Amino acid sequence: xxxxxxxxxLSVLPLTRxxxxxPPPCDSGIxxxxxxxxxxQKAKLFDDDKHFVDMKLRASPDVVLSAFHNLTNNWPxxxxxxxxxxxxxxxxxxxxxxxxxxxxxxxxxxKPKFLGKIADQKLRNWAEEIHxxxxxxxxxxxxxxxxxxxxxxxxxxxxxVVVPGGRFRExxxxxxxxxxxxxxxxxxxxxxxxxxxxxxxxxNRYGFVPNGGRVYYERRSQPPFLTLMVESYYQATKDKxxxxxxxxxxxxEYLFWMQNRSLIVWVNGxxxxxxxxxxxxxxxxxxxxxxxLELSEGLTDDLQQRxxxxxxxxxxxxxxxxxxxxxxxxxxxxxxxxxxxxSQILPTDLNALLCLTEKKLASxxxxxxxxxxxxxxxxxxxxxxxxxxxxxxxxxxxxxxxxNIQTMSLNFEFYPSNLAPVWAECYSQPExxxxxxxxxxxxxxxxxxxxxxxxxxxxxxxxxxPNAWPPLQHMLIQGLSKLPSENxxxxxxxxxxxxxxxxxxxxxxxxAMFEKYDVNGDGKPGGGGEYEVQLGFGxxxxxxxxxxxxxxxxxxxxxxxxxCSLLLxxxxxxxxxxx
Numbered sequence: 001x002x003x004x005x006x007x008x009x010l011s012v013l014p015l016t017r018x019x020x021x022x023p024p025p026c027d028s029g030i031x032x033x034x035x036x037x038x039x040x041q042k043a044k045l046f047d048d049d050k051h052f053v054d055m056k057l058r059a060s061p062d063v064v065l066s067a068f069h070n071l072t073n074n075w076p077x078x079x080x081x082x083x084x085x086x087x088x089x090x091x092x093x094x095x096x097x098x099x100x101x102x103x104x105x106x107x108x109x110x111k112p113k114f115l116g117k118i119a120d121q122k123l124r125n126w127a128e129e130i131h132x133x134x135x136x137x138x139x140x141x142x143x144x145x146x147x148x149x150x151x152x153x154x155x156x157x158x159x160x161v162v163v164p165g166g167r168f169r170e171x172x173x174x175x176x177x178x179x180x181x182x183x184x185x186x187x188x189x190x191x192x193x194x195x196x197x198x199x200x201x202x203x204n205r206y207g208f209v210p211n212g213g214r215v216y217y218e219r220r221s222q223p224p225f226l227t228l229m230v231e232s233y234y235q236a237t238k239d240k241x242x243x244x245x246x247x248x249x250x251x252x253e254y255l256f257w258m259q260n261r262s263l264i265v266w267v268n269g270x271x272x273x274x275x276x277x278x279x280x281x282x283x284x285x286x287x288x289x290x291x292x293l294e295l296s297e298g299l300t301d302d303l304q305q306r307x308x309x310x311x312x313x314x315x316x317x318x319x320x321x322x323x324x325x326x327x328x329x330x331x332x333x334x335x336x337x338x339x340x341x342x343s344q345i346l347p348t349d350l351n352a353l354l355c356l357t358e359k360k361l362a363s364x365x366x367x368x369x370x371x372x373x374x375x376x377x378x379x380x381x382x383x384x385x386x387x388x389x390x391x392x393x394x395x396x397x398x399x400x401x402x403x404n405i406q407t408m409s410l411n412f413e414f415y416p417s418n419l420a421p422v423w424a425e426c427y428s429q430p431e432x433x434x435x436x437x438x439x440x441x442x443x444x445x446x447x448x449x450x451x452x453x454x455x456x457x458x459x460x461x462x463x464x465x466p467n468a469w470p471p472l473q474h475m476l477i478q479g480l481s482k483l484p485s486e487n488x489x490x491x492x493x494x495x496x497x498x499x500x501x502x503x504x505x506x507x508x509x510x511x512a513m514f515e516k517y518d519v520n521g522d523g524k525p526g527g528g529g530e531y532e533v534q535l536g537f538g539x540x541x542x543x544x545x546x547x548x549x550x551x552x553x554x555x556x557x558x559x560x561x562x563x564c565s566l567l568l569x570x571x572x573x574x575x576x577x578x579x
Contacts, residue, residue, distance in 0.1 A: 025283050026215040030061055031153040032286050036068050040089070041289035043082045048531060050167055050287040053216055056094040057151040064092045097169065099154040103140035105162075107190040114185050114545070117552035126504055126557075127548050130513065130541050131186050137162045137538060138191070139169075155213045157201055159194030164515065165536015170213035171198060173222035174318050175539045178471055180229050182542030184236045185549050196233055196246070199226050203249040208256040211315060216286040220279040220316040223350060226253055227357045230364075244368055247361075254357060263346065263405065265391050272387035274351050274403070278343045279312035291530055295338055313342035317350070318471075321529065322463035323455060324402065324415055331407040337461065345411070346403040348392050349475075352420035355384045359426075385426050393427075398435030414443045414456050416472040423479030433483045437491065440476075448519035450502040452476060452495065462529030467516045469526075470543040473499045477547065493554065496547045500555050503544050513540045 025032040031053045040052050057064055071080055071088055080088075112131060118124040140160040145152050154170060161171040162179050176195055183192040202209050209226055211217035230246045233239070261278050264271040282305030284292035292311060296304040314320045327341035328334040362377035392400040394410060399418040401410040419436050421427050445452050451468030458465045473495065480492035505523030506514060512535040516526030525533045548555065 023219060023281060025281050025286055026218040028061070028153065028215050029065060030057070031214075032216050033283060034065070035072065036065065037286060037289065039072075039079055040085055041286075042079070042293070043085050044290060045082060045086060045089070048167060049289050049291065050531075051096065052089075053153050053214070053286045054096050054169060055089070055153075056098045058092050058094060061150055067092060099141055099145050099152050100139045100169075101142050103138050103160050104135050105138045105160070105188055105191045107188045108135055109187065112185065112187045114549045114552070118548050118555070119553050120556045122557040123500065123504065123548060123552075123555055126507060127545065129507070130544055133513065133536070133541055134162060134183065134186060134188060134191070137165055137536060137541075139163055153214045153216060155202070155210070155215060155218075157198035157213060159198050160191070161195060161198060161213070162191065162538060163536070164534070164538040166515070166534030167531060168212070168534060168536070171195075172212045172538075173199070173209045174225050174471070177225035177229050177232075178474065178539035178542030178546070180542070181232050182538075182545045184232060185545045189233075189237060192233055192236075193242075196226075196229050199229065200246055200249045203253045208253055214287075219281045220312050221256075222316060223318050223353055224253060224257055224357065225353070226250060227360050228353075231360050240367070243364055247364055247368065250361060250364070254354075254361060257354060265346070265387070265403070265405075267390050272390055273383065274346045274387050274391060275354055276343060276346050276405075277313040277316040277350065279309055279316050281312055282306070282309045284308055285312060285315065288530055299338075307338065307340065310340045310342045310344075314340055317342060317347065319454075319463040321461045323457045323459040323461060324411070324413070324417075324463070326459075327404065327406060331404065333404070333411045333413060336459075341406075344404060344406050346391070346405060347417065348388075348400040348402055349417035349420035351384060351388055351392065352400075352424035352426050355381055355388065355421070355426035356424035358384060381426070385428060388421060388426060389428060392421075393432070395435075398432075398439040400436075414445055415454065416445070416452055416476050419476055419479055422483065423475040425479075425482060430484070434485060434488070437480065437483065437485070437488045440491075449498070450517055450519045450522060450524070451499050453519045460528050462516065462526065464528070466519045467526035467528065468499075468502075468519045469516050470499075470540045474543045474546065481550070493551055496551045497555055500544065500547055500551075501557065503540065504557055510535075513537045513544070515540060 030036050041049050046052060068088065071084065115124055115127055118127055138160060141154065141156060145154050146156045149156055157171065162183065163169055164172055164175050176199070180192045180195050183195070199209050203226070206218065208221045209224070211220045211222050227250050230243065230250060234243050257275055262273055262275045264273055292308055296307050299307065314325050319325070321337055321340060323333070325342040325345060326333055326335040326339045327344050328339050358377050358381035362374045362381060365374035365377060388400060391403055392410070394401055397412065400421050401412055401418055403410055419440060422433050422436050427433060440446065444456060451473055453465040454467050454469055454472060455464045463469070477492045477495050480488045480495070483489065502517050502523060503513065506512070506517065506525060509523045514525040515534045515537045518524040518526050527533055
């Protein structure tokens with residue numbers, strides 16, 4: 001790869017940022033930028049910076065800004081004291097949650113059919129309780145959010161939503177893929193339909209799906225799963241008119257990613273288009289304002305702005321945050337959170353997802369009689385598959401790896417995303433999938449009793465060791481299950497058994513489903529990162545229900561069906577803990 005060159009595709013901006021003003025995080029002078037945000041967040045009146053930017057205004061933004069200007073005139077040479085800020089908030093803001101009214105999904109019912117597949121009585125009872133959690137996670141916006149949008153950070157969407165839970169009080173993008181799949185298993189087709197319509201609405205409004213349902217997320221997205229959500233709904237309903245109506249928005253979102261998040265990598269005189277996460281907003285994240293300010297202390301203005309933009313790109317990746325995005329001064333995958341350079345990395349999983357998206361868009365167009373469009377997407381998928389094999393695939397190691405566009409080299413650290421092309425079925429030779437299985441077995445990532453860790457590096461960030469995340473477990477298991485060898489299929493089942501047992505043990509202990517789990521402790525929730533572990537939890541529920549549906553006849557609430565290949569590492573691990 002010594003002869004690689006990289007430059008921007010369909011963009012007037014070079015990789016080194018032009019010295020021009022970048023757009024603010026959103027148009028709100030209260031929830032995204034400005035003196036109110038700055039002083040309130042710096043005063044640390046709340047344990048979580050997200051608290052303030054989720055509050056509702058009691059008066060118009062102009063009135064609130066004018067009142068704050070008058071307040072600051074009383075302290076012209078210093079910041080406003082915390083007590084005065086608290087009084088100001090009590091006067092001009094309502095507390096959290098006023099944008100939603102109570103709502104129980106009307107299509108929820110007690111006994112969806114998939115429960116009958118689960119042989120283990122304890123797991124079947126648990127699955128019923130997970131199914132019941134959809135009722136507690138449903139939210140319906142009050143009419144005032146649509147009527148007075150300037151009073152809320154909440155983005156109005158036309159249908160009720162199922163939220164992840166905890167501090168995540170609003171719709172989130174990639175979370176919802178697993179939520180929707182869980183809803184469809186729960187036979188809550190109308191609720192799933194409404195979720196998808198909300199995302200289509202957001203594409204029609206913004207040209208893409210924002211990270212989540214708040215105005216401070218308006219300049220960044222998340223892994224683009226909308227096409228797969230539509231495919232899940234179509235497979236459940238065979239509603240061809242729904243598919244026809246959704247297709248223009250799906251193609252519009254795809255165009256956004258190709259126009260704004262892509263690069264050409266040149267290898268041996270031939271260009272290969274691949275995608276990255278790239279958010280050109282050089283302000284602190286409003287929902288993590290003080291974290292970003294403190295992290296950037298002592299940096300020059302240019303380096304501060306670059307860091308803030310790359311932190312947003314990390315949030316766009318969904319992996320916020322991980323040593324995966326670290327690029328130190330030498331261009332290597334080392335450093336700390338302050339070395340986050342997400343935009344300088346071409347991620348394997350994003351490109352696998354877009355390859356799968358291209359294949360689905362080809363399939364949708366073909367199904368609807370649009371043969372010419374189907375051919376274009378077939379060609380796009382073939383070109384991307386070739387690009388992934390030329391740039392990301394390492395034949396010696398037998399996996400795909402993230403590409404660093406600064407050093408023009410691969411990052412050989414272990415992440416479950418290194419096998420994302422197996423999940424997407426985006427590889428040309430069958431032996432590549434089997435090589436990836438051998439890579440996984442040799443990686444050291446299978447030695448932990450409670451799931452596959454997000455990395456093998458303990459950085460203190462939540463998308464690193466020792467945390468295991470539901471979507472990554474599901475993508476890995478689903479990918480392995482689609483390989484032809486019995487060896488891969490057995491490994492998929494073993495990992496499903498391990499993950500279900502972890503989730504079940506945590507539920508027995510805490511009566512809660514968590515967003516992430518610790519790979520070392522039976523039923524222990526994960527930790528690290530910017531906030532305490534959250535419970536609820538949308539995608540955890542969706543993944544558990546899908547695995548219980550797929551493997552229900554064989555799963556147990558104990559170790560009973562784990563194969564020897566996975567039991568041995570667990571025994572060794574337990575012995576080391578005793579020593």
